[in-house]
Amino acid sequence: MSAPEACVWLRELACRSGAGRQLLQGLSLSLWPGQVYLLYGANGAGKSSLLKLLAGLLEGQAGLRMQGEGEVLGLPLWGRRAAQRAQLGYMPQQGGLYEELSVAENLHFRAEVLDLPATSALQQAQAHGLQSVWGQRVGQLSGGWRQRVAFAASLLATPRLLLLDEPTAGVDLEAKAQIWARVQALRAAGVCVLVSSHDSEDALQCQQLLALAQGRLCFQGPVQALVAEYGSLGTGLRALLRAGVQAP
Numbered sequence: 001m002s003a004p005e006a007c008v009w010l011r012e013l014a015c016r017s018g019a020g021r022q023l024l025q026g027l028s029l030s031l032w033p034g035q036v037y038l039l040y041g042a043n044g045a046g047k048s049s050l051l052k053l054l055a056g057l058l059e060g061q062a063g064l065r066m067q068g069e070g071e072v073l074g075l076p077l078w079g080r081r082a083a084q085r086a087q088l089g090y091m092p093q094q095g096g097l098y099e100e101l102s103v104a105e106n107l108h109f110r111a112e113v114l115d116l117p118a119t120s121a122l123q124q125a126q127a128h129g130l131q132s133v134w135g136q137r138v139g140q141l142s143g144g145w146r147q148r149v150a151f152a153a154s155l156l157a158t159p160r161l162l163l164l165d166e167p168t169a170g171v172d173l174e175a176k177a178q179i180w181a182r183v184q185a186l187r188a189a190g191v192c193v194l195v196s197s198h199d200s201e202d203a204l205q206c207q208q209l210l211a212l213a214q215g216r217l218c219f220q221g222p223v224q225a226l227v228a229e230y231g232s233l234g235t236g237l238r239a240l241l242r243a244g245v246q247a248p
């Protein structure tokens with residue numbers, strides 16, 4: 001049996017804005033199948049930027065300069081976006097939905113872009129309990145329902161790599177439990193999941209932790225290692241935030 005390959009590897013990755021601000025710096029990491037990684041860090045630490053980079057969306061943004069190398073699902077980091085649409089699920093922080101379109105139209109449009117049969121949109125909506133908002137305009141939905149729709153949309157194509165930017169922010173406890181149940185089922189099926197969150201309850205759902213401070217990795221390892229080092233998860237997570245504030 002051959003050894004499993006990393007879903008993602010990055011070496012000395014850096015991203016700088018035209019004004020000289022380092023969004024990401026010196027990032028070297030590997031992400032493996034069948035693992036859920038919490039991406040943690042203070043506001044502005046670079047979490048969304050890293051998720052966008054892995055989704056192939058930072059490249060080509062005006063004014064940003066990239067350095068370093070890596071692979072995502074076996075393809076070189078740069079120039080791979082269209083080739084990976086069906087294998088890579090991405091839920092942006094703002095949901096990435098068209099506000100003026102209905103839930104049905106959003107999911108149908110996404111299915112079309114992914115070359116999926118038209119029936120997959122309704123199936124996905126049913127699997128995520130979205131029937132009651134199916135015909136509603138996304139712009140009229142509550143924040144939590146938007147999150148639910150965006151989460152369902154990120155899973156339309158059964159990805160091998162799932163990138164979730166604060167998927168549980170603003171959702172009620174029931175929806176949060178459903179999101180985590182779905183993520184755990186995907187993990188058991190071998191999907192690699194990278195999920196950003198500020199919530200220590202979410203951290204308990206993850207095996208691995210990647211913490212960013214001012215664009216740099218300041219902790220990389222099992223969540224349980226942080227617990228062991230600081231005595232409790234909450235204390236450990238707060239210590240990581242303080243490390244971020246003190247970083248040069």
Ligand SMILES: Nc1ncnc2c1ncn2[C@@H]1O[C@H](COP(=O)(O)OP(=O)(O)OP(=O)(O)O)[C@@H](O)[C@H]1O
Pocket residue numbers: 017021023041042043044045046047048049050061064093
């Ligand atoms: N396209 C861009 N050009 C210049 N600076 C940017 C760009 N995108 C993000 N930034 C800056 O990069 C830094 C990191 O932002 P990012 O959104 O990645 O942080 P975050 O960790 O996701 O924060 P939060 O927890 O508040 O969502 C911020 O200071 C932000 O203003």
